[in-house]
Amino acid sequence: MGGEKGMTRVLLECSLTDKLCVVQEKQYEVIIVPALLVGTFLILLGVILWLFIREQRAQQQQPGLRGTAPIPPSRDLSWEAAGHGGNVVVPLKETSVESFLQTTAPALAKLQVPREQLSEVLEQIYNGSCGAIYRAKMNTGDSAKPKTVVLKALKEPAELHEVQDFLGRIQFYQYLGKHKNLVQLEGCCTESLPLYMVLEDVAQGDLLSFLWTCRRDVMTMDGLLYDLTEKQVYHIGKQVLSALEFLQDKHLFHGDVAARNILIQSDLTAKLCGLGLAYEVHAQGAISSTRTIPLKWLAPERLLLRPAGIRGDVWSFGILLYEMVTLGAPPYPEVPPTSILQYLQRRKIMKRPSSCTHTMYSIMKSCWRWSEDNRPLPRELRLRLEAATRTADDKAVLQVPELVVPELYAAVAGIRVESLSYSYSIL
Template sequence: MGEERGMTRMLLDCSLSDKLCVVQEGQYEVVIVPALLVGAFLILLGVILWLFVREQRAQQQHPGLQGIVPMPPSRGLSGEAAGHGGNVFVPLKETSVESFLRATNPALAKLQVPREQLSEVLEQIHNGSCGAIYRAKMNTSDPAKPKSVVVKVLKEPVGLHEVQDFLGRIQFYQYLGKHKNLVQLEGCCTEKLPLYMVLEDVAQGDLLSFLWTCRRDVMTMDGLLYDLTEKQVYHIGKQVLLALEFLQDKHLFHGDIAARNILLQSDLTAKLCGLGLAYETHTLGVISSTQTIPLKWLAPERLLLRPAGIRGDIWSFGILLYEMVTLGAPPYPEVPPANILQHLQRRKIMKRPSSCTHTMYSIMKSCWRWSENSRPSPKELHLRLEAAARTADDKAVLQVPELVVPELYAAVAGIRVESLSYSYSIL
């Protein structure tokens, strides 16, 4: 009733022919609605800015997490495999390199090698952004029998973060312990700068270079046979699987199984190296965004950024068998590296090479099953290789007539050609 009176009063104040009276009735809506919309927009903008500022402050308070892609815990492994195993020290309370070295030296006391024992540098193997890698002589208790070792030197000038990472890798090797199919830590020099990591020397070099040399018309060189039979492929493969079983027992995975990351002794004893990913996932629980693994060796779940585990290593092991039986050919030669995921999603795998027996190809295919749980474990695969080796040919050598052009290989394989020029590339 009151509203009707108000309306009547409004209309009585002007003549019926006045058009402004008609507009006045909706005037308040024209003003209020846009004002409400503008206010809501400003509030939303303020919330977005507040969230952005809070994120920036969080990153400043935790700079160690920048540039790191989080990785979920590995399926089927314990929480230790996802990091926080408690075996690698990171005493962050130390604020200088000198105080950090003093605080951590007691834990590494048993590994210390007097610097004067490293008497002679034989050659520089590599000079990278983090430091140089040398082959050197280390004096032993018998002066007449010095030992050849590989020395990794942390580049100077160096900051606290680099020192923490370098010493963390040394203690990770200490945590792993000894295994005949892993490159062994011989000791370290960490009481003062420059810092040294001393490793076992596997002078014959990496498996990929060995495979390429097997393509040449060479029988022996420096005491190492440069011929490879089917039975020897199984022999090398079984040793790599023993190393993987050892890592699995410690709730670890390797993450980069490939011929370039396997070193050979003169008796064809295989030594798995390239444990950088194993260190990062054990210590930090994440894989650094700076770690670049060639796509053609990765299992589908790795390409899809799903949790990684030992069954992913089994997929890569199948690629390793392909590398050996083809004497170092790049995998999926007809597929560009960027298209490998789409190729695998169509459930396509590599065809059987002409030099590969049906038995070996069957083992490869079991490694390349799309479902992780359908692939064999390292122990199961080891038993299959042992059975296959009993009837394998130990007389006819594998032959591939074409020599390898490193630049062409790198382009097809999707790797940097510089990474082919030295061993011990990732320590």
């Protein structure tokens, strides 16, 4: 109380024109208000810096900064929708690989191929960390007509979870059933070690290598006509879309549609391979692996790590058309792989190649609409290709004079050069 009275006396003794008293009366407002403003600014600045540093660290920790990206979860797929037709992975209740194989034998009994029918290994196609891939002969009962197949072997020794995953992929093929534009499962050898998945052989190889061969000034090689017309591009494209429709009907998507993941036969029958991502969606309801895929084939929502879906495959199909009409050129050749998202965010797309008709380019652009809901579904797109086929040129051969240097292509495309040398690499 004494202090308050003292202050009152001081203020009463001042006149209205006394400047010193005015300053003393308002000094708290002059100091506190600016201090609060400065403090608030510093707090906001600290929060912004913290968010920026956290984002930079997250980007550094993510794989794929050299042209590949991790796979986001699937779009609109619950566990039940993804497991449409039943979960393919048998729960691990056994304590050894041998007992686990005995447990799963009844489910795979109809697929078993007697090992003695696999008479001769012709060549090793690839040898990876998960196992080797071979081309071999399989006896069909007619000794004069042995069948060439591809064997995917599981490495030895294998952990129990690796065996489970390997058998799950075989059961996934069993669930899918047959489609003329998907690589078919011929059978398996899983009753004892070593474990084999037996796939049909598409001897001509992948579409990307075929496109590169079309650049050479050679009309025929091993009886195969190495040239491509606009009409044939549509022919191959329709087959790929038919396979995507098939996957869509089973609540699946492919996730990595590209020329390197399409196998081609001598009659230009196309077979979509690389179904590893589709398997993961079916088995788990989402993609959980750490496998990455090239950025330049991904739709914007995939680059932004949003849920994936069939319309992302449609975007990639537009890139596939570009690959075919340019005879295997890498997409966005002027854009570094790690800058592709910023390029697309500016609503830029690839320019029309000189060998591409306006009709085909219009189809490409419909695939590259930023909003996925504005892109056509595979069936609608296939009908557009069928209409375009009726007026397409079937005489003029697509020509690109430059030969491809794989190392240069890999650098521009943002992929590993090792991935260009073999097929059947996934699943």
